Amino acid sequence: MSMSMYILSSGEISALVTELQASYDVYGPQVEPQTKQVFFDQLATPAALDLEAPIPSMPVKEILFPQMERILKYKYDAENQSVAMSKQYFERPKALFGLRPCDLSGILVLDRFFLGQEFVDDVYLTHRRQCLLISNTCLHPFPQCFCVCTHSGPDADEGFDLDLTKLQDGYLLRVGSEKGQAIADAHQWQVATPLHAKEFKAVVDRSIDLFPEMATDNKAWVAKVMNRITTGFVKQETWEYIGDQCFECGACSFVCPTCSCFNIEDTQTPCGECERLRMRDSCSFEGYARMAGDHNPRQPVEDRRNKRFFCKLSYPQSKKYLRPGCVGCGRCQWVCPGDIGLPNVVQYIRREITGGQN
């Protein structure tokens, strides 16, 4: 569909939030007052929304695929030999207002994992169905961003219902879906002019220019590194060097917008019922990688690491998800106590390729 574009004032943005709150749980970036840390959380009021806040510290996948959720409750009735079961996840329409493009790309990757394969994940689907996705162009990168290398920012080009970009005159709103168009049609927003479209392009170009050299410079290297990993040419010493730095905390998987490992566990409640919990997991954990039979194919920690990087940076994986598994948000870099976030791993492999130069 051809893309309609409008120009909205800040007042109209707030009004839109208020309006959406009538039929959706509206989530958006907000700044935690005491620590100034940014979270993409449910908005108590439209005023809490901060579209200029830096990239949220936790990925937006938290809303669709939470760290831990109760999915089922069941109770066995011994007398009647029957099981009473009830599901614990419920469908609530959600509007994700002000997604950074990398997080939007992350959702698209998760969609392919949870919905695009042989089995459709019912829990994810329930959270994901009726989601309204509203993205927000980054006018400049934040420290550690490198989405320019992974084609997932600083602007969004697919998957959104509505997309916002802050321009001189207000917010440029681009429509990306019929659902988005229906919302636009219900308003008398000012239609954007070709000049606005031009300004949008300039804003994105400027943002790309603002990426640190390391990130733009890495762009070509991400492809080379992917090649290297796919063909299995990365030396054992390099993996070991990386593996020695892993503290096995799981953080990189928890904050990654595209990591989808999870674990299921049934626990007993005090009143004799059982709860089925699903929680996020990480391939950096020895127990996760365990396979049936008395051996663990990925026992040394360096091998478990290379699995995660293989997942993020190899061709078979990117074919599966139609893009690299990494969306360049840089969060793994900032939570890793071992200093082996993905950008660093690219650097290490790059150093191996160049024989230490650079």
Add this chain to the structure above:
Amino acid sequence: MNLVNYKPCVCNLCGTGCGQFLKTDGHKVYGVSPLIAHPVSKGKLCIRGWHSNELLSTNERITTPLIRENGELREASYDEAIALVAARMQGFDGAAGEIGVLASARSSNEDSFTLARLTRDVFKSTLRGIGAEAGHRKSMAALEHAFGYPGAHGSLTAIDHADYILVVGTDITRQNPVIGGNIHAAQRRGARVVTLSSSRTQIAKLSTKHFQEKPGTLGLLVNALGKALMAIRTVNHDRRANIDQLPGYADYAAALRSISSVALERASGIRYEEIEEEAHHLEQARSIVILFSSGISGLDRPTIDAITNLALLSDRMDHPHSAVIPVAGISNLQGSFDMGMSGELGNSVFKALATPDSRIRALFVIDHDDGIIRDKERIAALDFVVYACAYKSAFMELADVVFPLPAYNETDGTYTASDKRVQITHKNVDSRHHVLPGWSLFERIANTSGQHWGYHSATQVFKDIAAHTRGYGDLSHELLSKGFGQHWNPKGFAGCGRRKFNAINIEYWESPTTPEFPFALMIGKAQHYWHQNNLMRKTIVPRREYDQTLWLYPQGYIEISPDDATRLKVRDKWLVNVRSSIGTHMKIAVKISPDVQDGTAYIPYFIKNMISDFLLPYENAYAAGEESVIPIQIQE
């Protein structure tokens, strides 16, 4: 419906004191996020911190007071249980040593302070203790002697700036992973990181330099470094004229001079030339951080004395980026000491339990740590046992009265990390069953016993802490709520600012191994679980990781070097017979590890419950901590 939000607090799962967010609607905890602005953890958490939501939402909670009746625990009201405790406790003579109180190093300062008051004013007892206190007491004594107050010198944040970082013994990336991460980051920015450790731990691999000494010679090695540094000083005597004026210097210097390089190399396996080279780096550093582990796995006193002496000798301890930090495995070990719950030397509740003819008849216990299992029979035979804890545990079976406690995020409280940083956690979840916080429970017991303290909030308790606890005078809940905590002020101690050398003895440790028992067995490190098993067993993912190890090595494992395995003709996971020099034996699987030296063997600490028969006679080995060695033979 309440919105789900992230609420800042302090991780309570080790003595690092990382900043964390809990994702909660005020009733349940759904997730965790690291806190980026926290000065120590800077957006990092370890596997324990990342999974605290699992612990905090476990169903294995004590939810109501319980009273034992006809051998069974039954539910009771607070009024009934408190009245029973007050009445029974009055029947014992606390002053005569009949009542023991065992505090928890995970409790808040508010809880420990009021518990100390209950012990002193109501139970009239001096018989008290904290799990894991023995090791920490040694650290405190050595530090107080050296610096004039019982606590860390300097801040953990010094790691981020120091030129030189010395890690003595501890397997820090396992025990306090976030500190380990900061050290690694320091190494990458160019600091010189030196690890002294008998096995090739992860931090050893990440260090600029690793000295892999023979077991039992850590203190000797630190002293040798002192000798080499002193020798450089003698040449460069234009600098630092006043170090030799400090009390104890002459004896220390004489002892250092007596170190023979031949004997050093024979005992430790390290050449003195290597140490001399290292001393040059140490000499050039402007700021120096020394870290060692304190508590149950801590070092022995002579080794800690060697460390504090080296710190003073370096003459860099006044630099703002220098520090000497006893790193605690348990969250509020330092605070429990500060609040006065540590047993006085020689009069701890542990000793009373271990001495068959002691007068102890009643015990009041908060949480409990592995060590207490040793005294199980004695405890079962006591007249009256009270137990309070947030989580169900085997200890309930020993108790006559049980009280629930809130989890760390269900009540306001302050915690003092390894470097004296006092931090506050505000209640962010309603305790599900109207559970009284510890301080309030103790106050009500005092009340029922006729004493009225008049505390209505943790904030009010803290005012008393500030008024009565040295170092805490400047602090208040209001102040602590503003940033990310504040170190308590050593100026609260009269001796603050003084410097004194500890007396040392140079001993060339002779390994107790013999041709018949040629392996030096050490009990140590366990991936992820150090000290935290009681809690980690209640999580899901960390517990699975623990089970994974058991699954691979169901009998537990003993780590030996590849060469020793070849000599013994055994392969990984094969069962071997292990016999100790005092005749205990066990069958255990071999785990071959290139990180272990020839002639040494390791058993992870957590495997203790599986092989307790083998280790129990070695109580002293526990007391001696990280450097203890058991001579064994291993046979196919």
